[in-house]
Amino acid sequence: MTNPPFFEITCVILCGGKSSRMGEDKSLLPFASSKSLTQYQYDRLKPYFKNIYLSSKVNKFDFLNNDSIIFDENKDIFSPILALDTIFKKLKNQKIFLITVDTPFVSIESISKLIEKSKDVDICVAKTEKIHNLCGVFSSNISESINTMIESDIHKIGYLLKNNNTLLINFPNDNEFMNINNKEDYSNSLEFISKNNNSNKQKNTNS
Known part of the structure; x- marks a missing residue:
């Protein structure tokens, strides 16, 4: 059996969005068998990364202490650029894998490819029909650009x-x-993950 990949870089899950289109904080919505979307995303990614943090304005989570949260310094403005600035002030001189809390289906295989391809660039992000700006590897080299x-x-x-x-x-x-x-x-998404879980159970039963 092949060992799962282990990434020697830090992962940060972005959880500080406004959730205006949802009408409530989507990071706290129940998801699959987890109490929240955040906990689902955290638990599925944690085994693969050297370190993992949440980026948030406050600690609104009941499964982590403050040591695992990078607090956005600006409490009033919802901006991923400001969140990135705070993240790189804490995590200096390294590359970081960033992912938003509301993208729970990005596979470990795809994450592995993004990390592998990021070696010679400052930013390496996913693209399908559109560019997924906050799913990829970001280097602290861009701190000066962020400040500007x-x-x-x-x-x-x-x-x-x-x-x-x-x-x-x-x-x-x-x-x-x-x-x-x-x-x-x-x-x-709930319907999608339910179908996936049932399909996986069926495969395990038949194997």
Whole structure:
């Protein structure tokens, strides 16, 4: 049996979004057999990474202490650029795998490919029908670029990608990178994971 991959870089799960389209904090919604989407994402990724953190404005989670959370310094503005600035202030001189809490279907195989391809670039992110700006590897080399953007009041991740050494990695399955943004997405994702779990159970029964 092949050993699962183990990544010698840190993973940060972004959980500080506004969830305006969901109408409630999606990071706390129940998911599969987990009490929350955050706990599901954390538990499935933790075995594969040297270190793993959550990025959030506050500790709203009941399964982690503050040591595992990187607190966004700006409590009033919801900006991934500001979150990245805080992350790189804590995690200096390294590459980090970033993923949003609302993309629970990105496979370990795809994560492994992104990490493998990131060696010679500052940013390496996934691309299907669109660019998945916050699913990939980010180097602390971009800290200066982030600071310049903040000083200029620019908060678009796309701008960060365009102005740094960025590699886009194509993946064939758009569903794998689906975001859970609204109630319909949430319902569809629960149905999707239920079908997957049942399929896996069936395979185990037949094997």
